[in-house]
Amino acid sequence: MTQSRWLTWLSPLLLVVLWEVAVQLNLLNRVFIPPPSEVVVALVKAVRDGSMQHDVVVSSQRIVLGFVIGAVPGTLLGIWSGLNRTVLALVRPLATMLYPVPKIALLPLVIVVLGIGEVSKVATVAVSVFLMVVIHTIGGVLQIDQRYFEAARVFGANQRTIFRTVALPASLPAIVEGWKLAMGFALTLIVGVEFVGANDGIGYRIWQSYELYAIADMMAAVCVIAGLGWVVTVVLDEVARLLVPWRYTTVKESRMSVVRTWWGAVRPWSYTAAIVPVLLGAAIAAQQVGLNWWLLILALIGSIAIQGGTNLMNDYYDYRKGTDTPAVKGTGGALLRGELTPTQIFWAGISAFAIGAAIGLYLVSVTGPFIFWLGLCSVAVGYFYTAGPFALAYVGLGEIAVFIFMGPVMVLGSYFLQIPTVAWPAVWVSLPVAFVVAAILHANNLRDIDTDRINNKRTLATIFGRDGARIEYYLLVGGTFVSQWVLVALGVAPWPTLVTLVMLPLAWKLMGIAGREVDPAALQPVLRQTAVLHMRFGLLYVLGWVIALWM
Amino acid sequence: MDSGVVVDFAHLGVTYANGVVALSDLSLTIAADQAVCVVGPSGCGKTTLLRVLAGLERATQGGVQLSRPATLAMVFQQGLLFPWLSVAENISYGLMTRGATPPQCRAAAREWSERMGLQRFIDAYPHQLSGGMQQRVGLARALAVNPDVLLLDEPFAALDAQTRVLMQELLVDLRRQGLCRSLLLVTHAIDEALLVGDRVVVLSARPGRIIADVTPQVAHSQSFDEIRAQPAFMQAFTTIWQLIRHEVEAQLREEVIL
CATH class of the missing domain: 1.20.120.1780 (UbiA prenyltransferase)
Structure with a gap:
């Protein structure tokens, strides 16, 4: 990781720290501007009682539905207009005329026509997505180099083949770009739409928090919508890579996307030793009480993060010692193939441990000290497994340590999270x-x-x-x-x-x-x-x- | 029409919508298995000639006739490969449009990529290849349909000098192997025309008319370096250059006056 990469992380972090310090020193009034720690507490509270998930799901449904209803016909009409001069002459002036109208300004009209229910919210999103997609798609089709059409004709392509092999792929980059913009727009729009006449959704949550003067709750909701936006961007980038692969291959070799590289290198699905005991503990507990999914998922993520961190650190030190070869699966192999750098692996390992530790501490705070002692023992055994003067693995105690700690201890821990008894x-x-x-x-x-x-x-x-x-x-x-x-x-x-x-x-x-x-x-x-x-x-x-x- | 003739341009004239006369009263025949190269000053309508034959441009007088339903294929300037298709898909494009099944396309792509030294890049995208490699794909795409007449529009003009020579040799070599029958190559490089063509047709400045039809008496069996050293090659080169030079100078004078 280069120095500038570091700095990009540093500035937001610094802002958060300064903010926290300023509030704690009473330089900022916490009534108006609560500190980040309070926002986190508010966020955790909203997630634990399930209301945040509900609002996220509701807003996501509106966005996705509106997006699909708008983008599918928008794309088709856009392509048709781009290829057919008559349709273009009919469609383009309308789209261009309506495009600059702020779509939120149409909401009252939409409500008058469609009522205040779900339909009007989805319709508002759909209309703006539709217009945006139509305009971008037309642009995409019109900018195709005409010589590609000629080449296709010389090689005997008929109209249908030309559409499939030239018009569609050549305009896809612009189309996908239009989808991305429209999606970003939909996200903005849904918040505004939910401010008015909604009973749930992220926008509603923000507005309601404002009315109750619960600023921390409001900020928590803003953080969540920001996170949602980030997820949407990542997903659409992946869609773009899938649909427009020729835009994303570098000269050297087909390059996997960052997400796929890490996913393939870290191989979280292979961590069955981390997953199975947690699932088992929860499954046993579920025989007696209803399952607390939230705690189960946290425990799974924490467990996977700890094992991931361990693997990453092992790979890092193996690489340093030079024991791995490029054929090796996992991050060790990715390191030697040059897909990832040692520094990246090292910090990924540290981050994984940090995530695991944070989740662990949270679980301790929720369920009590038993988990803390259990975790402490596990960390100690993990450390003394290969380190120290009495390394367990080197004196014939490895199997026993693994037997106890990756069996009963983990199952018991997961069980204890659900039912706090031993x-x-x-x-x-x-x-x-x-x-x-x-x-x-x-x-x-x-x-x-x-x-x-x-x-x-x-x-x-x-x-x-x-x-x-x-x-x-x-x-x-x-x-x-x-x-x-x-x-x-x-x-x-x-x-x-x-x-x-x-x-x-x-x-x-x-x-x-x-x-x-x-x-x-x-x-x-x-x-x-x-x-x-x-x-x-x-x-x-x-x-x-x-x-x-x-x- | 003579039975040995594949392509017959008869009194061809092309006038563009903006009034520019690209070609006027041009007659030219191409015999089976003949390589005809057309040279001329830039803007003389060489490319228009090809485009009429390919069906991309309409004749405003006269026209072009093919002796029988002939398959045409074209190699474009700078390749003009489809950037969204892999090398294999580009090579088999003409077969795919003619209804070949995917396995047939794949087999043809493999065959041609081996012949062209592209087998390592068969799944690459065009932008991952060098200019010379791209033009090999362009050549393979054209030859894969087994055309009766291969049209080449300044195919090597955008390549660097060394790559250009290698590509010209490759083209001649493919002809020797019988993989490429009649050929109509448009170029502004006289040496290229003499090295590749059995016949070199020289066009005047716009509107293009034939001012010379040379059959260079060079022995094509030899290597390029040896061909270049032949007196016949030098002589033909000088003759054609004098003709074109005259045209270019006339064109320049005209532009100055205008």
Whole structure:
């Protein structure tokens, strides 16, 4: 990241800090200008009681509906006008004449005609989107270089083919640009429309906060609409990349968009070890109480962020040590292919930890100190896993640490968020997941048994020897299934969780390979497939609990 | 019409709507498997000649006749590839419009990209290629339809000098392989016309009339450097240059007076 990139982050941050300080020092009157911290509190409150989500959904629906109703015919009419002189002569003067009219000025008229309900709000958005899209589309079609039409004709294209292969793609960049502008406009417009005669929506929320003099609530809503605008921009940029790919490829190679590069590099969907225990804890709790989705989603994001941060930091240090190759998946590979820079990875890791920590602290503030101690222990174990004089992973305690902390502890934590009691059943129920997550680590140690011996790295595998290590793998994978059957037999886990039986063949195959092979290359698939087993077994196990909810 | 004749321009005249006379009373025939190059001062109506044949411009007198339903294809100045289509889609464009299935198009694109040394760029977009590479795609797009007559409108004028020579050699080489039959190339470069053409037609300044029809007695079997060194090449070059020079000077005088 260059210095100027830093500065672009610094100035808004500085503004927020100055603002906060100025209010805290009473330089600004907090009645009129509440500090950012109060805005955040107001935002969290509105999100927790669900009213903010409701307003966002309502406003989004109006925007999206109005946009579609306006943009689809607008695009079609625009293309038609661009290609046909008669239609152009009819349409363009009207569009040009109506275009400068501020659309919000039409709202009273629209209300008179269509009433004050949803229809008038959507219609106002649709009309302005329509006009904007028509004008941009006409412009896009008219600016096409006529020589492309000639080339197409020389090569035997008929009217339909010319439309499909020249007129449409050549005008698409301008059309998409028009969509973007119209969408931005729709966002502005909906707020104004909701100021007047609405009972919900972001604009209504802003206006109502103003009337109640709840400035912090008002600012929270403004932040949300700004965020919505940002999301819309990102989405439309992605749409543009999809529809107009030839505009976005650099000379060197087809370049993935920033979002896709990060998504592909960070691979959040592969973090099943972070996802499965959280889902399981929530699923168990849901058997007794209604689910608090908000806390579950926060816990998931936090858990993924922590694992993401760990992975990013590992990749960063591996890169520094030079152990990865470009073929490696994930950020390590992206680093070496030059798609991402080490500094980006480092700060992404720090940001992920920061997100995880922020969510963690919030969860502590909501549910009490138990989560705090649980989290502190986890962080300590995470740190001492490979660091310090008594690194757990190097004295043969790795499997046990992983078994406890990526099994019962995480499940219990997620359960505790839903029902703030320490429930032993949650611990028992987590055992199958604990076995299979430990099996992943052990598959790694089994593969590396010889090199670990040379490097004096003590794992259970090097302590037990190859035969013992094989038996340990059988026990861990077997334990996954057997422990679950015991739970079902005892009535602790519901019988639909037995859907996990479909994973038995894979487990059997893996045990076969682990018991046969010595070569690390042949054992590599065992490691990868054990991770797959963990993911599929875990998700099916959770599915079983979810099915049980309806029985 | 003579059975060996593919294209027959008869007393062709083109007057634009603004009154400019681009061509007047021009008669020219192109025989099967003949490479005809048209040179002339700029603005003499060379390109108009091609555009009439391609059906992009209408004759105001006389006209052009094809001996049979002939397939035409054109290589444009600066390539004029479709920027939104990949190299493969550009190459197979003429096949696609004629109803070829996607697998057929893909196969043709692969064949032609290999022939043109483009196989690494088959999925690239035109703007990712250099000018020379783009014009190879333009050539492949035209030849992929297996045209009876290939029209080339100043195809290499926008390229740098070295690339231009390589492209001219490529074109001659494709003709030797029999991949390109009759050819009508419009250019302002006399050496290009002599290197590529079996026949060189010299046009006067506007309105374009034929002032010379030269069949250079150069041996095309040799390399370009050897052809250039032949006395026949030098002589033909000088003759044509004197004719064009006269026209250009006349044009300049006229402009000064105006």
